Amino acid sequence: MTTAPVPLVLFSGLAADASLFAPQRLAFPQLIVPPWPVPIAGDTLESYCDRLADDLQSHRDPILGGASFGGIIALHVAKRLQPRAVVLIGSVRAPDELPRIARAGRPLKPLVPLIPVSLLQLVTAPLTTRIARRIAPHFAGLARQFYDCDRRVFKWSLARILDWSVAPQLDCPVLQIHGDCDRVMPIRYTHPDTIVAGGGHVLSLTHPAEVNNFLRAAIAKYGG
Numbered sequence: 730m731t732t733a734p735v736p737l738v739l740f741s742g743l744a745a746d747a748s749l750f751a752p753q754r755l756a757f758p759q760l761i762v763p764p765w766p767v768p769i770a771g772d773t774l775e776s777y778c779d780r781l782a783d784d785l786q787s788h789r790d791p792i793l794g795g796a797s798f799g800g801i802i803a804l805h806v807a808k809r810l811q812p813r814a815v816v817l818i819g820s821v822r823a824p825d826e827l828p829r830i831a832r833a834g835r836p837l838k839p840l841v842p843l844i845p846v847s848l849l850q851l852v853t854a855p856l857t858t859r860i861a862r863r864i865a866p867h868f869a870g871l872a873r874q875f876y877d878c879d880r881r882v883f884k885w886s887l888a889r890i891l892d893w894s895v896a897p898q899l900d901c902p903v904l905q906i907h908g909d910c911d912r913v914m915p916i917r918y919t920h921p922d923t924i925v926a927g928g929g930h931v932l933s934l935t936h937p938a939e940v941n942n943f944l945r946a947a948i949a950k951y952g953g
Contacts, residue, residue: 734759735813735952736791737944740781740799740806741765742819742931743886744878749796752937757944761788768885774805774893777885782809792947795820796933797914798886801893808897814951817905817921818940819914819932823896826919831890838891841884874931902951906943908932 738761741749747762754760763784768777781802785791793812795803800820807815821827907914907921908928916924925932925939933940 735948736761736788737948738763738785738788738791738793738803738812739816739818740795740802742795742797742799742874743890744880744883745796745799745874746878749874749931750933753933753941753944756937756941761785761791765879765882765886767879767881772885774802774889777889778802778805779809782806785810792816792944792952794818797930798890801890804897804899804903807899807901812901814902814904814947815899816944816947817903817907818943819907819911819928819930820905821914821919822903822905824893826914827890827893828913828915828918835891838888841888841891844884844887847880904943904947906932906940908936 734757737757737759739750739753741747741762744765746764747754750760750762754762763781766777766780785806791810791812792814793803793807793810794800794816796818797820800815800817803815803817803820804822824832904923905919905921906923906925907916907919908925908930909916910927911930913930923939923943925936928936928939
């Protein structure tokens with residue numbers, strides 16, 4: 730009798746879609762990348778994660794994780810789902826590991842609704858081309874993530890990063906992979922278990938082999 734693989738649930742980065750994990754989907758057929766629901770009025774990080782967890786109740790005892798902001802979401806969803814382990818991909822474990830600009834920018838949170846996301850998406854469009862991906866894969870990955878995002882989810886998520894103040898206390902292991910050239914969440918503020926040499930912020934796309942090996946190791950150790 731064949732044993733079903735342990736569910737692997739990964740949240741994508743700041744308002745990004747499932748294409749962020751395209752290389753992982755090829756390697757892990759059981760991968761689930763939940764879509765980002767559009768926030769409702771008054772949504773907090775906790776209320777939003779309550780709904781995400783409710784939608785995932787059928788996936789029992791998963792390996793849960795995420796990239797960038799998706800890792801922060803995974804930490805909070807983990808309080809509700811009790812996963813086997815949490816995996817962070819270019820993300821952080823606690824608010825004091827956020828980049829200095831995010832911590833210093835907290836008083837500017839009221840200005841987030843004024844960000845002209847649609848205009849900025851047009852400006853970044855040239856960075857999403859195939860040529861840009863060859864010349865500057867780190868920046869192209871970020872640009873593609875931003876270009877395809879829902880502006881309502883983006884603004885809400887950015888505000889939640891700025892007001893994130895308490896990391897949840899979890900009973901499961903938390904594993905972290907990080908690029909040493911990550912300029913969005915610099916490695917000097919955090920303490921990853923696995924460091925990817927030359928890796929930027931969008932590791933799942935630019936360094937898929939390293940990320941896949943990291944996930945395989947987590948599944949092998951905690952998926953049994």
